[in-house]
Amino acid sequence: MPLEAGLLEILACPACHAPIKEQEAELICTGQDCGLAYPVRDGIPVLLVDEARRPA
Numbered sequence: 001m002p003l004e005a006g007l008l009e010i011l012a013c014p015a016c017h018a019p020i021k022e023q024e025a026e027l028i029c030t031g032q033d034c035g036l037a038y039p040v041r042d043g044i045p046v047l048l049v050d051e052a053r054r055p056a
């Protein structure tokens with residue numbers, strides 16, 4: 001299920017406030033020193049640091 005158009009433009013990483021990009025059913029922070037990956041559940045972005053996956 002694709003995210004609503006324009007939604008990504010208003011989303012920002014809650015940890016560092018960098019823009020977020022959609023990638024393989026996750027939302028990836030574009031912050032150079034952050035890079036957290038947030039899950040999307042039932043089409044709803046879960047922008048919670050506690051739910052985010054740390055970059056490898």
Ligand SMILES: [Zn+2]
Nearest residue numbers: 013016029034
């Ligand atoms: Zn971030």
